[in-house]
Amino acid sequence: MPKSPEVATATDYARAESFLPWHVRSRVFGAGIHPRWESDDRFSYDVATREGKRFVSVDPATGSREVSDSPPDADPTPDGDATVVRSPDGRRVAFVRDHDLWVRDVATGAEVALTHDGEESRPYATRLPSPLVAAGLLPRDSEPQDRPVVLWSPDSRRLLTHRLDSRGAGEFTLVQSAPPDGAVRPRRFTYAYPLPGDEVVPTALLLVVDVEQATVTSLDLPADELLYYGTPLPTDPNARGARSIWWHGDGARCFVLRSARGNRTLTLWEVDAATGGTRVLVEETDETPVDSNLTVSGAPNVRVLADGAQVLWYSHRDGWGHLYLHDLPAGTVRQVTSGPWAVADIVRTDEAGRAVYVTALGREPGRNPYDRLLYRVPLDGGEPELLTPGDGSHLISMSPSGKYFVSTRARVDSAPVTELHRADGSLVTTLETVDVADLTDVGWTFPERFTATARDGVTEITGILIRPTNFDPDVRYPVVDAIYGGPQTNQAPGSFAEVTQERGAGFWQAQAIAELGFVVVMIDGLGMPYRSKEFRDVSYGNLADAGLPEHVLALRELARTRPYLDLDRVGIYGHSAGGYASCQALLAHPDFYKVGVSSAGNHDHRQDKAWWVERYMGWPVGEHYREQANRTSAHRLEGKLLLIHGEMDENVHVASTLALVDALVEANKDFDLLILPNRTHACGNDPYFVRRRWDHFVRHLAGGTPAPYRVTGDEESS
CATH class of the missing domain: 3.40.50.1820 (Alpha/Beta hydrolase fold, catalytic domain)
Structure with a gap:
């Protein structure tokens, strides 16, 4: 024995x-590479080395790397103020004051109130707060309660925002028995916390605000039920789930992707920003949850194409997570990917080339079923093209133009290697190899x-x-x-x-x-x-x-x-x-x-x-x-x-x-x-x-x- x-x-x-x-x-050295892309496809990243932290700038056209001890200049926060959101043209910033939404002219400093009836239980452009900032257990800038929840339209004419209503919603109370400041009496912090089955929950009514006219238009949608603290309006375009609400490039329309209570119905609406009128583009219902990704924490795999005439839609309707192309004028649906494997994430859509770049799992025989690999998939029919055949799973970051991508690949039993590739999968250069x-x-x-x-x-x-x-x-x-x-x-x-x-x-x-x-x-x-x-x-x-x-x-x-x-x-x-x-x-x-x-x-x-x-x-x-x-x-x-x-x-x-x-x-x-x-x-x-x-x-x-x-x-x- x-x-x-x-x-x-x-x-x-x-x-x-x-x-x-x-x-x-x-x-551990050479790990955790996160490219910061510039508009011309150049990028930079920082990396831990045996000599200390280093900052690397890369020209993908040549594969050349410049290594520095100092970070590249970072874009400062607008006005040095984390409580405002600047418009795309840089002329205005939006902010919240006394539960109402305001804008300030950057050049003149003139301020205009866009709403006038905000109150504590029904504020504008505000998230449902976590109690931890108030309790002193998180720094204020880790969860910026004062930062307005807004999405500027691309033309800077309008703001997409919401009005919260937490009246009558169920709450939880945290009791802080030993306050960090040494206070003897316990403190309590109460916050909205919907429980399963609650009939009354906090809601968020979506609004479009015309900044020039100072008018507020409600969308022809039911108020969104908030089943957890935070916000349904994604204000960080890089955050997971950020594509649940977004503007069309013309600034005249926006799109709302929303699950009904219970997650068994998923609907995509198109919204007329001028009138608030809506129309359903795609809707799917099933006996079990309808998800827009392989996991509920992933970014939605839904894209509006052809100026609104087509929708690339994600569904498990055939038993696997795949993409479907809805032609709205024709009323037809065609399956873009199929087979006993699953699309994980849309990395990029190439409308001009009529293709979509996706990561997917389980398509290649003999591989770990959880290996993420990058494919180029024709939108109008044809087999997916594997772009990352290298052994292991691949974490992908693609350049703004789509001409290059950075891949970090590894098995669970091997050191990761980060490489720069052209869009066709050919190798430009190896950037880093993890040193353990x-x-x-x-x-x-x-x-x-x-x-x-x-x-x-x-x-x-x-x-x-x-x-x-x-x-x-x-x-x-x-x-x-x-x-x-x-x-x-x-x-x-x-x-x-x-x-x-x-x-x-x-x-x-x-x-x-x-x-x-x-x-x-x-x-x-x-x-x-x-x-x-x-x-x-x-x-x-x-x-x-x-x-x-x-x-x-x-x-x-x-x-x-x-x-x-x-x-x-x-x-x-x-x-x-x-x-x-x-x-x-x-x-x-x-x-x-x-x-x-x-x-x-x-x-x-x-x-x-x-x-x-x-x-x-x-x-x-x-x-x-x-x-x-x-x-x-x-x-x-x-x-x-x-x-x-x-x-x-x-x-x-x-x-x-x-x-x-x-x-x-x-x-x-x-x-x-x-x-x-x-x-x-x-x-x-x-x-x-x-x-x-x-x-x-x-x-x-x-x-x-x-x-x-x-x-x-x-x-x-x-």
């Missing part, structure tokens, strides 16, 4: 800490990608396996499952390029846990995105599933060929939707999962944000909501469970965990609870949180005594 690993020591804890995300940042020598020199190895068979006995699912740097194949290791389970994203990274981005923090947290004497896995079971509609819809109305049957099957399959995996000692952890799923794992699979750490879990979907829950659990709210609440199954707890929640969690209210605690107490179950004052939903990198999660697995899964240790925080972000 293989021996077990020794109990974690302070040396092991120190080694684990060295792999936390904020420490790895200084040990500082990690491999201390014994670190890339994760191992594996495949396993799903519960249907046919479908291939994938995951990664993470080993400690001092891995010994003759040792029998406890296994820790790092889960998310939210159907809008995968847990296992598709390539190592993702690991080197900010969203790769979860991977390094898993590596740190492995260093304490565990093998960690990340698995994507049925119900997750980026595959077929059938694969995805397993989770619809069924969030309690979380792909957990595949997790169990995959680990058992792995253990048959990897005797170092000790399936008598399996733990699990997760945050947010992963907090729900990790707790659900202990309740639904108590014979398999013995130890769990559940943080910020949305344990009862009746208490979570309506926009996310109604999309995945369905609307109206049914009995299945109650049945799948963790509190309903609290009596089934057998393993060692640690619940963690930030008291000031603005996303998943702490009540979600405390309601579960109430049920566990009623069921007379033993568990551990940690409430973190002044911690928000983004508490997963909190050093005390990290150490307590480590200790729980060392004590209850490895059977050891945790070493006294204090984790160093992320000074860069603190």
